[in-house]
Amino acid sequence: MREGYHSPQVDVEVRLNTNESPFAPPAAFVDALAAEVGRIDWHRYPDRAAWDLRVRLAELHGVAPEQVFVANGSNEVLQVLSLTYAGPGRSVAVFEPTYAMHAQIAKIVGSEVAEGGRAADLSLDLDEVRRVVAEHQPAITYVCSPNNPTGMVETEETVREVLGLVPGLLVVDEAYAQFAPWSALSLVDEDTPLVVTRTFSKTWSMAAARLGYLVAPTWVVAELEKVVLPYHLDSLKQAAGRIALDFVGEMEQRVSTLVEERGRVVAELVDLPVEVWPSSANFVLFRPIARDGDAVWQALLDESVLVRNCSSWPGLDGCLRITIGTTDEDDRFLAALRKALA
Structure with missing residues (x-):
């Protein structure tokens, strides 16, 4: 029996597991789309x-x-x-x-x-x-x-x-x-x-x-x-x-913000006991060195922070992947990760 594609959907305060944008589209986009519905x-x-x-x-x-x-x-x-x-x-x-x-x-x-x-x-x-x-x-x-x-x-x-x-x-x-x-x-x-x-x-x-x-x-x-x-x-x-x-400029600004935030998160990660891969996306792959990846994933979840557990993927034993979120969300993740690795 073939298994389907699964990405855990858990009720948490900080969800950083599915590579979504942490920012809503511009309000003007929502207004324009709402007006278009009537036409x-x-x-x-x-x-x-x-x-x-x-x-x-x-x-x-x-x-x-x-x-x-x-x-x-x-x-x-x-x-x-x-x-x-x-x-x-x-x-x-x-x-x-x-x-x-x-x-x-x-x-x-x-x-x-x-x-x-x-x-x-x-x-x-x-x-x-x-x-x-x-x-x-x-x-x-x-x-x-x-x-x-x-x-x-x-x-x-x-x-x-x-x-x-x-x-x-x-x-x-x-x-x-x-x-x-x-x-x-x-x-x-x-x-x-x-x-x-x-x-x-x-x-x-x-x-x-x-x-x-x-x-x-x-x-x-x-x-x-x-x-x-x-x-x-x-x-x-x-x-x-x-x-x-019609909102290319706003999209590019959101991308720029996330790229800058990605740099901040990576800089924090490299100071922790984890292996980090270079990323050109809106997520970062890392592997805890001193503790089992599954245990770290669960410890993060216990702090209401959900990241993607990639440990079962080919060649990714113990690896986790974090989607870049807002500054507050990423700070929650980093604090929870430090606690999990302590």
Whole structure:
């Protein structure tokens, strides 16, 4: 029996386990969306192509609307990619530890999962990429950048090298890209089998909306549109995405605030008896040195602070992951962690 994807939802005072934004979207966004609700023709189906939203996203990224595909969260984007390009008789390559849904969705659609490992420092091991690609000839190869759960970002040189190795699509999952110094979007063109996926859940403070998208060659998007269910993206969600794009400046300010706070949290962590991985995302992976990770997770929970226990993930024995929250939330976490490690 296959298990589903789980992230514990516990009633706590400080929840730092799901990489959500700690900040609500601007009040003006909420007001504009509320006004838009009254203008929706609820007795009509939504725009099947979500064209207006695709136009706005294309303008944001400097691509054509035909290169943009939108869906119900980046997970549905990944699902439609797998339904279109993978499935029975084909393989999907992942490099653990990484985002669990890459392999989960591949299995659900009947693909073989070609699993490679990362290097000892959890960076992408190009020799391992070469091995997996040579042995399995994957239809889709996933690279998560910044990687979840490590927070490590792949360089342009690494992505270009992987592109030269894979026989099928290279999908770069950039759910946290706005926190990072570089994006693979600059490499997307009509002649390159590269797909970059994004989400509104994190930096846009819209996790409740479940809205995601990808940028790819037009020929990839055309195939996805043959597979996706009709009218899959409702009118309210399309409106929310369009309106959010009126607030790019506010989104960038929230990102800047969280990047600064991430630096403060990391500086505090490196003074504690924990191993810390460099992060270009809105979370930080760490491993307690002097105490069992499960015990530290429980001790934090006893202080009403919930972080992600990654100990069961491949290669992450004893590791925990904290989402960067508000200054007050992070102070609560740091105080609870010091107590747990004492």
